Amino acid sequence: MEFTPTQKRAALWIAFALLAVFLLRALGPVITPFAIAAVLAYVLTPLVDRLCEMAGGKFPRWLAAAVVELLLFVVLALLVLLVVPVLYKELPLMREQLPGMFDKLDAWARPWLRELGIYVALDLASLKAQAVGWLNANYSDAVSSLFSSLRLGGSVAAVVIFNLILTPVALYYLLLDWDKVTHRVLELVPPRARPGVDSFTHEADAVLGQYLRGQLLVMVTMAVYYSTGLALFGLDLALPIGVFTGLAMFVPYVGFGIGLILALLAGFLQFASAKALVMVAVVYGSGQVVEGFFLTPRLVGERIGLHPLAVIFALLAFAQLFGFVGVLVALPASAVLLVAIRRLRAGYMGSNLYQG
Structure with missing residues (x-):
């Protein structure tokens, strides 16, 4: 059975796609910062182009890329700051109100379960003691445990730090040369x-x-x-x-x-x-x-x-x-x-x- 040129091209593209998926999975940790940077660069490049067009096109692209990336970091920092105050305020309140919440749960649940004919021995006193003990735990123990886990999984911590450093660098250079990068990629396509x-x-x-x-x-x-x-x-x-x-x-x-x-x-x-x-x-x-x-x-x-x-x-x-x-x-x-x-x-x- 002989394949037509169209079928051969289709088979070639399918093989190329499967190879790309395999490489992406095999090189996932290495490609991750570049993939994130590429997605962000695609989204932010129009904004960089707009800034470059300001002042009669005299706004330098390196400065526009730096300004846009700085704005991105500010937005991400604001998102983090939206969550941190919530946790900072709620954790002490949880430690104070948790015992009362367990008592209310006990007073509400037992009669309701009895009416339904369900008899369950809920050891809420033990649960309350464990929860309060966990919330009252020494935070220094938690910090030392964190550092211990980082030492045990040093390679994981190194990968995270590496990605946090590499992603902004890759993003800046992609914003700076996005048109050149896309042009070089499209040049590989047969005429x-x-x-x-x-x-x-x-x-x-x-x-x-x-x-x-x-x-x-x-x-x-x-x-x-x-x-x-x-x-x-x-x-x-x-x-x-x-x-x-x-x-x-x-x-x-x-x-x-x-x-x-x-x-x-x-x-x-x-x-x-x-x-x-x-x-x-x-x-x-x-x-x-x-x-x-x-x-x-x-x-x-x-x-x-x-x-x-x-x-x-x-x-x-x-x-x-x-x-x-x-x-x-x-x-x-x-x-x-x-x-x-x-x-x-x-x-x-x-x-x-x-x-x-």
Whole structure:
């Protein structure tokens, strides 16, 4: 059986894709900082270009790249500072109020379980003692344990520190020479294949741009929504928790889950009643409805054409293949893959193989 040139090219591209996936998995720890830097450079390059166009095009690119990267670090630092005050305030409150919360749980749970005919021996006194003992533990022990674990896993700590140093450096040079890098990569494409590749990259770039703009609108809108909703219930930490939940939605499901846990914890410690459950159920439940059925389908989903099941599958698949970095790039990468699948489908539908 002899293969046609089209089939040979398709087989070659499939082999190349499989080889790329294998190399990405094998060299994951080495590629991670460069992959993160490349994704950030793709997002931030238009902003660098805008700055370079200021002052009649006399704004130097090296300075524009440095300013944009500095702004990125400021935004990331602000996100961290949104969470730190929450933990700093809630941990002492938890240590003080936990014994009373266990007593209330005991007084509420036992009669309710008896009415249902369930007799469970809950050793809440022991649980309370263990929890209070853990919260009252000497923090120096925790610090020494941390340093001990770092010594035992020195290679892991070295990799983390290496990535933290290398990623900003790689990002700066990619922002500085993004056009040159992309031009050098596209030069490797054979001249006869360049029209198709150029068409694909332009379509993928348009889809990614629509995704990023839509996702940014969703994040900002939901940050305002959650902050307002929690504030209406009287939560003291409504602003930091609401803003963090909205902005962390860039990582689907993970950001929302962390924000929900923080809101539930803060609500229980402040109200010490079922009001915390009502607050979280109303604010986060309605927020999921607004975001899932209105904002995301119109601002993100319709723009990239991904079905909700496809989103879940993409998150799980990329997380399995590439870890946490895979979760971050799952939806943008899926959008690019969707463009490729559309083109493959159109080619198959118009081929003799389909038409018989």
